[in-house]
Amino acid sequence: MSGRWFLVVLLLCAALGAEAPELLEPVQTRYTKQEVLVPMRDGVKLFTSIYLPKDAGHPHPILLNRTPYSVGPYGPDAFRSGVGPSAAFAKEDYIVVYQDVRGRFRSEGQFVDARPFNPAKGPRDTDEGTDTYDTIEWLLKNLPNHNGRVGQWGISYPGHYAAQGMLCGHPALKAVSPQAPMIDLWEGDDSYHRGAFQLTANFGFFLFFHSQREPSADLHPAFLQPGTADGYRWYLEAGPVAGLPAKVQQQPEPIWEDYLRHTTYDAYWQARNLRPHLRGVRPAVLTVGGWFDGEDLFGALACAATLDQQSPGTDSHLVMGPWTHGQWASGDGSRIGPVAFGSKTAAWFEEEVELRFFNQHLKGEAGQALPKATMFETGRNQWRTFDAWPPRAAKPKTFYLEARGRIGSTAPSDQAPVFDAFTSDPARPVPYTQDISFHYSAPYMVExxxxAARRPDVLVFETAPLEADLTLAGPLRPVLQVSTTGTDSDWIVKVIDVFPDDAPDPEDAPRGWHAAGSQMLVRGDVMRGKFRHSYSKPEPFVPGKPTEVAFTLPDVFHTFRKGHRLMVQVQSSWFPLVDLNPQTFCEIPTAQPTVFQKAEQRLYHSKALPSRLEVLVLD
Known part of the structure; x- marks a missing residue:
């Protein structure tokens, strides 16, 4: 299922008290509950659920979570199964506030997806920043027994609202934690990745996310049953992407239609890019992300990097763990599928980082300040801290994709235009996972x-067995010299850790999985070729003409151990994670079957046309 889809199920189950009754009792024992309509500056009222500690012996800080996914259960006697960011907060006695954002569930007003931040607003103009400001102001004036300090947190869409909230300028907002936040929906977050539509994640999400104003009788969203377990085949036979809702007898969701109408980086998407506004941020910030988050890995890294560049005075911290989307709040973080990380990473983060961050800034607790960057190093499976990210000691290195599937450290010397070729056929695209289920598979990020390596339409390059550990720390930049016989083409690059043929199976390895020779995906992403020169002005390929396609993959912090190999795979489809490129320059969401064509793809690796992977290496 999609990452946002998964997170919504998690949040709704928690909100409805879906856990065992004995887990509900501590919340009811320690808190009273209020439900209020908080007025905004334009008269719209937002439904707000407030959990007040019964301990009145001292004032308490306020923690705010704003969400489009419902603050239920509704009713003054209906309690959530837990309050606050995690179980680590259970006995901290924060005043915890949940709010349905404008136009969602029991809040008034009109909902706007990723409502743009308005830096030039007048006294009665509103955006998510003003709604956050007005909410904080009301809480400070109307709640008893608070200490005047407010924090905000959220994961995924609520993480986006936290990122918007830290721009509100309220002096009482002292600490904010945007976790897996949507920062730029077109370039790398939920909707598009550099022009390539994220098909399964978005279609699954919009099957249940509608512009409802009132909660349904049952807030648990039902999973779509498309009549087949074979999602690959279903999407392949479904026809144009724009027509998918009709295939499941559902009216199109307006936001879905907006996404498919705006296929370039136009004013619609530019207005939803938060990066230009991350300046002069006053509260301390703890940005959290997962190395294997297929939804908003880009957003977490972009949020932290932009704050460092544009708001250097902000007390900003970054945490990246070995997690899928929101996994730090939904399990112990010890593994993803067959890949184990050697410890309960989520519990450590909750106790040693998240709780410490809020207690220091909202309760004034003493202790050493958090490091600038707290990063989990996969491969070695250890937490490390840095005073900057990427690490200052990381040095640039280039790996060249060579003939006969090799990877070398020196530029090619061949004068002739040496190349590898494959045929990309939209009728038989490369799957993104072995899982053939209909819904998005989050573990694909380590699969x-x-x-894929066995397919003739996937180019495979690898090093010799490494003679020493190799640690990559920071962004990865593939620079491909390519040509196509089509007029458009996708280029997917995957960086992979190949285990030795004698690698032993871990004691807790899943049944049927073997470590020997496995090819663990470390990072992969896509570039829609027509945007290779400009995100706003797509440009067709000239058939057969070599051209450069370069883009940046999200950061990694991974050590390829001695005896392992570094592998790079290059392909032109990743289905149905990414919508099919017809390999004809056109508007893809409405493209008819007649425009889909096979294309011969070439990847060059000569002196004049050196395809390569540029990385940062940490000794």
Whole structure:
């Protein structure tokens, strides 16, 4: 299922008290509950659920979570199964506030997806920043027994609202934690990745996310049953992307239609890019992300990097753990599928980082300040801290994709235009996972890639067995010299850790999985070729003409151990994670079957046309 989809189920189950009754009792024992309509500056009222500690012996800080996913259960006697960011906060006695954002569930007003931040607003103009400001102002004036300090947190869409909230300028907002926040929906977050539509994640999400104003009788969203377990085949036979809702007898969601109407980086998407506004941020910030988050890995890294560049005075911290989307709040973080990380990483984060951050800034607790960057190093499976990210000691290195599937450290010397070629056929695209289910598979981000390496339409390059550990720390930049016989083409690059043929199976390895020779995906992403020169002005390929396609993959912090190999796979489809490119320059969401064509793809690796991977290496 999609990452946002998964997170919504998690949040709704928690909100409805879906856990065992004995887990509800501590919340009811320690808190009273109020439900109020908080007025905004334009007269719209937002439904707000407030959990007040019964301990009145001392004032308490306020923690705010704003969400489009419902603050239920509704009713003054209906309690959530837990309050606050995690179980680590259970006995901290924060005043915890949940709010349905404008136009969602029991809040008034009109909902706007990723409502743009308005830096030039007048006294009665509103955006998510003003709604956050007005909410904080009301809470400070109307709640008893608070200490005047407010914090805000959220994961995924609520993380986006936290990122918007830190721009509100209220002096009482002292600490904010945007976690897996949507920062730029077109370039790398939920909707598009550099022009390539994220098909399964978005279609699954909009099957249940509608512009409802009132909660349904049952807030648990029902999973779509498309009549087949074979999602690959279903999407392949479904026809144009714009027509998918009709295939499941559902009226199109207006936001889905907006996404498909705006296929370039136009004013619609530019207005929803938060990066230009991350300046002069006053509260302390703890940005949290997962190395294997297929939804908003880009957003977490972009949020932290932009704050460092544009708001250097902000007390900003970054945490990246070995997690899928929101996994730090939904399990112990010890593994993803067959890949184990050697410890309960989520519990450590909750106790040693998240709770410490809010207690220091909202309760004034003493203790050493958090490091600038707290990063989990996969491969070695350890937490490390840095005073900057990427680490100051990381040095640039280039790996060249060579003939006969090799990766080398020196530029090619061949004068002739040496190349590898494959045929990309939209009728038989490369799957993104071995899982054939209909819904998005979050563990694909660490999946064994041998199923793809065996296909003739996937180019495979690898090093010799490494003679020493190799640690990559920071962004990865593939620079591909390519040509196509089509007029458009997708280029997917995957960076993979190949285990030795004698690698032993871990004691807790899933049944049927073997470590020997496995190809663990470390990072992969896509570039829609027509945007290679400009995100706003797509440009067709000249058939057969070599051209450069360069883009930046999100950061990694991974050590390829001695004896392992570094592998790079290059392909032109990743289905149905990414919508099919017809390999004809056109508007893809409405493209008819007649425009889909096979294309011969070439990847060059000569002296004049050196395809390569540029990385940062940490000794």
């Amino acid at each position: 064994d890639q041998r199923f």
